[in-house]
């Protein structure tokens with residue numbers, strides 16, 4: 001375990017040293033989030049932890065936010081979408097628009113996730129992610145430190161080489177709070193309506209937007225994007 005923990009902590013320290021207050025950790029409150037919140041708190045790294053409240057989260061996610069705050073004595077910054085944007089979108093397409101088409105699902109993710117995150121990243125230089133190479137084929141080629149090709153925003157991936165078993169081992173050995181949905185065979189946890197449990201042999205992210213059945217579409221816009229993409233100057237963008 002130490003062979004994985006030390007490089008991960010080292011990368012977090014390096015990121016903090018380089019970027020200082022311009023570094024943040026937008027946490028998805030999944031199992032990897034448990035590891036990173038524990039590392040950041042235990043090592044006194046003072047990296048602000050934030051999370052996105054899309055308005056469609058499962059209760060278990062609010063409960064793990066509360067558990068983190070109680071355990072580590074921190075306040076997690078909760079980001080909300082613009083209520084006027086959500087109202088306009090729902091007025092036009094309905095509350096379950098994400099089931100109607102891939103485009104509307106991406107629009108919902110953009111309004112509820114990507115735009116709030118981009119507002120939080122304004123003026124920042126870098127962010128930490130909990131992505132792991134093994135989570136999906138689409139994450140196989142990630143690097144531990146990446147740069148947004150348009151604006152130069154750095155992304156640090158301290159858990160890149162961790163397996164799911166490694167993550168579980170850390171959480172259990174350190175008695176870290178975690179989202180109880182993981183005990184019900186949920187792996188990648190997002191909005192309640194867009195997340196399901198997975199079965200043996202399925203890709204870890206197969207429980208996200210499963211009805212689309214498309215590897216490329218199984219991202220929400222947070223991790224293959226740029227600020228320009230979010231404001232519409234560039235068309236492509238995929239992404240927690």
Ligand code: SF4
Nearest residue numbers: 098108109112191194
């Ligand atoms: S995960 Fe589903 S409900 Fe949540 S923002 Fe994306 S499309 Fe909307």
